[in-house]
Amino acid sequence: ASWFPKVCVWARKALNLLQRNLEGYVGFANLPNQVYRKSVKRGFEFTLMVVGESGLGKSTLINSLFLTDLYSKDYPGPSQRIKKTVQVEQSKVLIKEGGVQLTLTIVDTPGFGDAVDNSNCWQPVINYIDSKFEDFLNAESRVNRRQMPDNRVHCCLYFIAPSGHGLKPLDIEFMKRLHDKVNVIPLIAKADTLTPEECQLFKKQIMKEIQEHKIKIYEFPDTEDDEDSKLIRKIKEKMPLAVVGSNVVIEVNGRKVRGRQYPWGVAEVENGEHCDFTVLRNMLIRTHMQDLKDVTNNVHYENYRSKKLAAVTCNGIDTTKNKGQLTKSPLAQMEEERREHVMKMKKMETEMEQVFEMKVKEKKQKLKDSEAELERRHEQMKKNLEAQYKELEEKRRQFQEEKANWEAQQRILEQQKLDASKTMEKNKKKGKIF
Amino acid sequence: SSKNHPEHLSSYMSEIVPPEVRPKPAVPAKPSHVAPPSRSALFGYIGIDTIIEQMRKKTMKTGFDFNIMVVGQSGLGKSTLVNTLFKSQVSRRSTSWSRDEKIPKTVEIKSVSHVIEEGGVKMKLTVIDTPGFGDQINNENCWEPISKYINEQYEKFLKEEVNIARKKRIPDTRVHCCLYFISPTGHSLRQLDIEFMKHLSRVVNIIPVIAKSDTLTLDEKTEFKQKVRKELEACGIECYPQKEFDEDMEDKSDNDKIREAMPFAVVGSDKEYQANAKRILGRKTPWGVVEVENPNHCEFSLLRDFMIRSHLQDLKEVTHNIHYETYRAKRLNDNGGLHPISSSGQDTQESNL
Numbered sequence: 119a120s121w122f123p124k125v126c127v128w129a130r131k132a133l134n135l136l137q138r139n140l141e142g143y144v145g146f147a148n149l150p151n152q153v154y155r156k157s158v159k160r161g162f163e164f165t166l167m168v169v170g171e172s173g174l175g176k177s178t179l180i181n182s183l184f185l186t187d188l189y190s191k192d193y194p195g196p197s198q199r200i201k202k203t204v205q206v207e208q209s210k211v212l213i214k215e216g217g218v219q220l221t222l223t224i225v226d227t228p229g230f231g232d233a234v235d236n237s238n239c240w241q242p243v244i245n246y247i248d249s250k251f252e253d254f255l256n257a258e259s260r261v262n263r264r265q266m267p268d269n270r271v272h273c274c275l276y277f278i279a280p281s282g283h284g285l286k287p288l289d290i291e292f293m294k295r296l297h298d299k300v301n302v303i304p305l306i307a308k309a310d311t312l313t314p315e316e317c318q319l320f321k322k323q324i325m326k327e328i329q330e331h332k333i334k335i336y337e338f339p340d341t342e343d344d345e346d347s348k349l350i351r352k353i354k355e356k357m358p359l360a361v362v363g364s365n366v367v368i369e370v371n372g373r374k375v376r377g378r379q380y381p382w383g384v385a386e387v388e389n390g391e392h393c394d395f396t397v398l399r400n401m402l403i404r405t406h407m408q409d410l411k412d413v414t415n416n417v418h419y420e421n422y423r424s425k426k427l428a429a430v431t432c433n434g435i436d437t438t439k440n441k442g443q444l445t446k447s448p449l450a451q452m453e454e455e456r457r458e459h460v461m462k463m464k465k466m467e468t469e470m471e472q473v474f475e476m477k478v479k480e481k482k483q484k485l486k487d488s489e490a491e492l493e494r495r496h497e498q499m500k501k502n503l504e505a506q507y508k509e510l511e512e513k514r515r516q517f518q519e520e521k522a523n524w525e526a527q528q529r530i531l532e533q534q535k536l537d538a539s540k541t542m543e544k545n546k547k548k549g550k551i552f
Numbered sequence: 553s554s555k556n557h558p559e560h561l562s563s564y565m566s567e568i569v570p571p572e573v574r575p576k577p578a579v580p581a582k583p584s585h586v587a588p589p590s591r592s593a594l595f596g597y598i599g600i601d602t603i604i605e606q607m608r609k610k611t612m613k614t615g616f617d618f619n620i621m622v623v624g625q626s627g628l629g630k631s632t633l634v635n636t637l638f639k640s641q642v643s644r645r646s647t648s649w650s651r652d653e654k655i656p657k658t659v660e661i662k663s664v665s666h667v668i669e670e671g672g673v674k675m676k677l678t679v680i681d682t683p684g685f686g687d688q689i690n691n692e693n694c695w696e697p698i699s700k701y702i703n704e705q706y707e708k709f710l711k712e713e714v715n716i717a718r719k720k721r722i723p724d725t726r727v728h729c730c731l732y733f734i735s736p737t738g739h740s741l742r743q744l745d746i747e748f749m750k751h752l753s754r755v756v757n758i759i760p761v762i763a764k765s766d767t768l769t770l771d772e773k774t775e776f777k778q779k780v781r782k783e784l785e786a787c788g789i790e791c792y793p794q795k796e797f798d799e800d801m802e803d804k805s806d807n808d809k810i811r812e813a814m815p816f817a818v819v820g821s822d823k824e825y826q827a828n829a830k831r832i833l834g835r836k837t838p839w840g841v842v843e844v845e846n847p848n849h850c851e852f853s854l855l856r857d858f859m860i861r862s863h864l865q866d867l868k869e870v871t872h873n874i875h876y877e878t879y880r881a882k883r884l885n886d887n888g889g890l891h892p893i894s895s896s897g898q899d900t901q902e903s904n905l
Contacts, residue, residue, distance in 0.1 A: 173737020234744050235690045279735070280767075281627020288689050311736075311767035313835055378769055381848045383840025391838050 161219035163268050164407060165250075167300065168224065169243060169292070170277025171231040174307035179275075179363035180224055182376065182387060183399055186211060204229040204239045206246040225271060231288055240292045247271050247299050251422040261452050272414045273336070273402070274300045277307040278358065282316050284323045293333045299418055301336040301410050303402075304328070309360035309393045310378060310385040317360050324358055338401075339409055353401060359394035362387050615667075615674030617724045618864065619705075621756070622679065623698065623748065624733025625686040628763035633731075633820035634679050636833065636844060637856055638668060656684035659697040680727065686744050695748045702727050702756050706879040728871045729792070729859065730756045733763040734780065734815060738772050741783050749789045756875060757792035757867055759859065760784075765817035765850050766835065766842045773817050780815055791815075793863070797870055810858055816851040819844055 168176045205228050213220045225246065230239055250270045257266045274296060278289055293302055304324065306312075312320060328335060335357070338350045364376050364387050377386040387395050402410075622630040663680040680701075685694055705726045712722045730752065734745055749758055760780070762768075768776060784791065791814065798804040821844045824831045835842040843849045859867070 171737075173735070173739045232742060234747060235692050237690045239689075279627070280764075281625070282629075283627040286626075286687060291689060308767050310837070310839075311764050313837055380766070380769060380840065380842075381846075382842050383837070385837070385839045389838075 158218050161221060162407075163221045163223070164411070165223040165225060165269060165271050165273075166402075167227070167243075167247075167271045167274040168277070169227045169230055169274060170307060171279060172228065174277040174279060175363050176226070176275075176277055176307070178365060179305075179307075179361060181365050182363040182395065183402065184211070184213060184222065186213065204242045206242050223269065236288055239288075240295050243292075244295060244299065247296075248422070251299075251419055252426075254419065255423055255426065261455055268411075270414055270419060271300050272407075273410045274302050276302055276304045278304055278324065280306055280308050280311045280320070280360075282312060282320050284320075285327045290327065290331050290333070293328070293335070294331060297334040298421060301413055301418070302333075303336050304358040305398065306358055306360040308362065310362045312360070321356070321358060321360070336410070336413070338406065349405075353397060356394055356397060359398045361395045361398055362393040363395070612672050612674070614721070615676060616868075617676045617678070618868070619663075619678045619680060619725060619728050621682065621698075621702075621727045621730045622733070623682050623685055623730060624763060625735060626683065628733040628735060629820050630681070630731070630733055630763070632822060633733075633761075633763070633818060633852075635822050636820040636852065637860070638677060657688070659684040659694050661697060661701045678725070691744055694744075695751050698748075699752060699755065702752070703879065706876055707883075709876065710880055710883060726871055726876060727756050728867045730758045732758050732760045734760055736762050736764055736767050736776070736817075738768060738776050740779050746783070746787055746789070749784070749791070750787060753789050753791060754875075754878075757870055758789075759792050759855075760815040761855060762815050762817040764819065766819045768817065777815060777817065792867065792870070794870070797874060813851065813854060816855040816858075818852045818855055819850040820852070 166180075168180060170176055206225060207228065208223055208225045210221065210223045213222055227243055230236075230243070233239070247270075254266070254268065254270055257263065276289070276293060278285065289304075293304065296302055306317070306320065306324075309317060338353060362378065362385055364378050366376065366378070367374050368377050368379050368384055369375075370377070370384050370386065375384070375386045376388060377384045377392075386392050390396055620634070622634060624630050660683050661680060662683065663678050665676060665678040667674055667676050669675070682698055685691075685698070688694070709722060709724065709726055712719060732745070732749060734741065745760075749760070752758060762773075762776065762780075765773060790796075793807040793810060795807075795811075798807055819835065819842055821833050821835050821842075823833070823835070825834050825836055825841055827834070827841055827843065832841075832846075833844040835844075845853050847853055
């Protein structure tokens with residue numbers, strides 16, 4: 119047949135490719151280790167945002183996920199503090215485990231959905247995410263890019279109240295506006311309020327509504343690895359994850375577990391049959407943290423960047439707030455940067471001089487004060503000494519007087535004695551006594 | 553009852569209520585602190601005490617109305633709770649998991665009536681649901697439709713009362729009790745809760761309940777209840793039973809006990825499970841069964857006993873004697889004493905009061 123030689127050629131080519139085996143050990147198999155070592159040294163950064171109405175257990179879940187008391191009695195979570203408008207707050211914590219260092223930033227949004235009128239309560243959140251993108255964009259566009267901290271929001275956990283019915287208009291609105299800007303992972307909060315059947319139905323309903331409204335939640339990447347893809351399929355079936363959080367450790371049948379104690383039983387946080395907390399934790403921290411960062415970088419950030427740059431180049435005039443660094447040529451940019459730098463230096467110099475002056479004045483003043491103090495004390499001591507001297511003089515005089523008196527007395531006594539002995543002699547002579 | 557009933561001009565004709573005696577509650581009888589009236593020696597048995605039996609018979613024949621309104625965000629278990637309270641499917645379940653009816657854009661008022669019977673006593677129970685309350689993004693003034701509805705019912709009753717030719721039994725559609733469902737956040741009341749209760753506690757009897765309380769542990773429950781009570785006090789919101797309407801010391805001590813236990817933390821369920829060789833209403837979770845009628849698990853039985861077994865009549869009386877009277881007085885004063893002539897009532901002649 120005519121196809122046979124063609125197939126032979128093809129096969130040979132393929133085999134050639136396959137046969138590019140190495141004749142010796144080159145060593146680039148070690149590359150992953152090098153990357154690993156470098157990363158470990160550098161440490162990792164991860165920014166996690168939590169959004170949801172107050173009272174849905176966000177703070178507790180964060181504490182449970184990272185096994186730290188990010189929110190504790192001394193620094194209570196935002197729900198415990200009263201707030202009137204939606205705030206965006208950020209807390210940083212450094213976690214070390216097995217030599218690996220993670221700088222975790224938790225962005226919280228207290229006040230979200232709590233007011234009577236919640237229109238536009240998502241605006242502060244969007245503004246925050248955009249500002250982080252902008253910072254990164256500016257840092258990336260500089261000529262001097264040595265330090266580029268990555269503060270972009272890598273993942274947004276959205277908490278859905280366990281009503282059992284479906285999504286609320288606020289949920290839908292928020293997710294629609296944010297699915298293009300950040301990886302949105304919806305969670306069912308306080309899931310111990312639902313029975314397993316209710317939970318299943320609720321999840322189905324939510325996924326249906328998410329599809330209806332074309333909301334793009336975070337999708338797990340496909341892998342070629344069979345095992346991984348099985349795992350991923352399992353996770354996908356469970357979306358949205360129903361979680362329960364707790365920082366309290368309770369004893370159940372001799373085991374110590376984290377859970378919530380009810381009169382009718384203990385809901386265990388880490389039990390896969392009770393809730394999906396372990397799935398969330400494994401996915402978020404153990405398997406997909408890097409992927410979340412990658413998607414943020416490659417998809418969401420790039421979207422933002424292209425939109426921003428397109429707006430600039432399209433109009434010529436920059437309609438959005440922009441430091442204007444993208445329209446200049448690198449040389450001009452460099453000049454500007456240099457000028458900026460010089461200005462900064464000058465400012466710092468004048469500041470330092472001011473501070474120095476102030477300090478000198480302070481020191482002088484202090485020295486003067488202490489000098490005056492010493493003078494005073496000197497005076498005081500002199501006075502004391504004089505007083506003592508006078509006292510002593512007085513005492514001496516007295517003493518002299520006494521001495522004189524005593525001597526006078528002694529002389530009188532002596533005289534008396536002499537007189538007495540004389541008379542005794544006389545009497546003896548007279549032989550009257552004895 | 554005849555038209556010449558002299559005592560209560562404002563008594564509702566649906567049942568005859570003697571001045572002091574309340575219908576016997578199903579709970580163990582309270583010790584009587586009322587000194588018996590001085591008895592003149594009766595020379596034989598007259599039979600005055602059979603009036604109680606006569607009233608009972610009449611009441612059973614005529615039956616009575618009870619209107620309960622449930623307010624709260626969707627998904628707080630309102631319909632389930634009402635079904636559990638009256639042990640029958642009286643509430644229109646807002647979802648059968650198909651959600652064909654989306655959340656309405658404005659607050660709607662939907663009422664469903666059923667006649668239920670127990671021990672020969674018939675009750676026409678009307679459940680008034682308020683879907684859409686608190687579900688929007690912007691919930692400004694979402695209590696207004698509710699307030700309007702309640703006042704409309706008072707207006708209807710007033711119109712009937714003021715007629716020259718009155719009906720024998722004025723249909724009572726006034727809301728006797730409003731169950732307000734608080735979301736079990738465990739932190740505090742939401743702004744919307746406070747606004748609603750502020751606006752409506754003077755117009756209708758509000759009983760706040762903590763919904764889906766199987767999400768709170770015992771400590772969280774106690775803490776949350778205390779916080780809620782404090783907040784209500786701080787905002788000057790008086791829920792039923794209101795302190796000012798306690799009639800005597802016995803009332804006060806009973807009601808004080810109830811006020812201490814409010815708001816009731818409830819769990820509703822219409823499914824039965826087997827536990828300890830009995831069939832009980834509950835919710836089955838992988839870590840245990842939440843028993844609805846077990847006072848250690850939740851306070852549903854407290855709520856039910858309070859609302860139905862001891863204070864049902866009182867709820868109606870307070871609505872009639874106080875809330876309705878307030879409305880009536882305001883209406884008559886506002887109109888300078890003249891009742892506006894209704895445009896539609898052609899067969900009723902209206903009196904000039």
